[in-house]
Amino acid sequence: MKVVFWGTPDFAVESLKKLLDSKHKVIAVVTQPDKPKGRGKKVQPPPVKIVALENNIPVFQPEKVKNNKELYENLKKLNPDIFVVVxxxxxxxxxxIELPKFKTINVHASLLPEYRGAAPIHRAIMDGKDKTGVCIMEITEELDAGDVFDCVEVKIEKDDDIVSLHNKLAEKGGELLxxxxxxxxxxxxxxxxxxHDKATYAKPIKKDEGKIDxxxxAEEIFNQVRALxxxxxxxxxxxxSQVKILECEVIDKNTTGVPGEIVDIDKEEGIIVQTGKGRLIIKKIQFPGGKPIKGSDAVRGYHIKKGERFF
Structure with a gap:
């Protein structure tokens, strides 16, 4: 089939690559405009655009899609069989949506109708789910509410974080597509x-959701750390000072005490902290102006002592 691919970030790249390796023909790519990124605010192309250009595929980067007659006419001239959105x-x-012969389908990173919306991978981890998945569905005007062609389950392991789960779902999504x-x-x-009566919504992640309570x-904080x-x-x-907790592990699920208090120091593993229920060991941490370091290095470098407290 002749496919127009719509996608922007790294998650979409795997599906595009799988399409390029298949019998189907990607005749164009639609992606978001180039945007400034990083500390230097240098304008950079979306990951999908990079792959498209490497494969000599025409790229459209409209500022808007709705009421864009030029985009509509350009896409219509291509006579596409199907639009794939990732x-x-x-x-x-x-x-x-209705322009192609087979309309428009979407690769969505959840087991629909669960976690419709913008942040399904983050929310599944934060909610402590032991599985999630990818579904291929028809796109309708209502967000992520279209009929579903097929889904595949993916187990969420205890050592998964947003990076590893993202990569697994991107791979499975491309294969299923x-x-x-x-x-x-x-x-x-x-x-x-x-x-539809079982639908849940994965709202976008906000910066203040990173604040640890x-x-x-311990389980909830562990899920928060790996999701964000x-x-x-x-x-x-x-x-x-504000510090970032990048990796931790639950070592006790039931102990109670003063939340945030450093109850012990493990010179090999890191900083043991009491939570509202259970204890965590902080294995990677980042101090202001510094690089991420092991919890054990933080103990030595910052002379962290038992009885101090995180707030």
């Missing part, structure tokens, strides 16, 4: 309606 970043209007496209082309698959349980490892990173106050 983390594009904007809602598509009805005229765009090709399988579903093949079956659509052969007329061997029919999408099924979602159970030590009254919460890339951005905004879990943070807390120590010695009147």
């Amino acid at each position: 983390a594009y970043g904007k809602i598509l209007p009805k005229d765009i 090709i399988d579903v496209l093949d079956r659509i082309e052969r007329g061997e698959i029919t999408p099924k309606p979602q159970e 030590w009254d919460k349980s 490892k890339v951005w905004p990173k879990a943070f807390t106050t120590f010695r009147d």
Whole structure:
């Protein structure tokens, strides 16, 4: 099939690469405009654009999609069979959705109808889920509410964080996409309606969600740390400065005491902290102006002592 691919970030790259290696033909890519990034605010292309240009695929980067007659006409001239959307970043209007022969499908990183919305991977980790997955669905005007072609489950391991789970889901999503496209082309698959009464919403992550509440349980804080490892990173106050907790591990689920208090020091592993329920060991931490360091190095370098407290 002739495919127009809509996508922007790293998550979408795996699906695009799988498409390029398949029998289907990517005739164009639509992605977000180049944006300034990093401390230097240097304008950089989206990851999907980089892959598209490397493969000599025409790229469209519209500022807006709705009521964009030029974009619509350009896409119509391509006579696409199907649009594939993977983390594009904007809602598509009805005229765009219905333009191709087989309309428009989406790769979504959850087991729909659970975790519709912008941050399904983060929310699954933060909620302590032991599994999530990827679904291929039809796009409709209502957010992530279209009929589903197929899904695949992915186990969330205890050592998974936002990076590892993101990568696993991107890989599985790309594989499932090709399988579903093949079956659509052969007329061997029919999408099924979602159970809308069971829908949940994965709202976007906000920066203040990184603030650690030590009254919460060790399990909850552990899930927060690994879900927010890339951005905004879990943070807390120590010695009147904000520090970031990048890696930790639950070592006790039931002990109670003073939340945030350093109850012990493990010179090999890190800093043992009491939570509202249970204890954590901080294995990687970042102090203001410094690089991420092991908890054990922080103990030695910052002379951290038992009885001090995170707030």
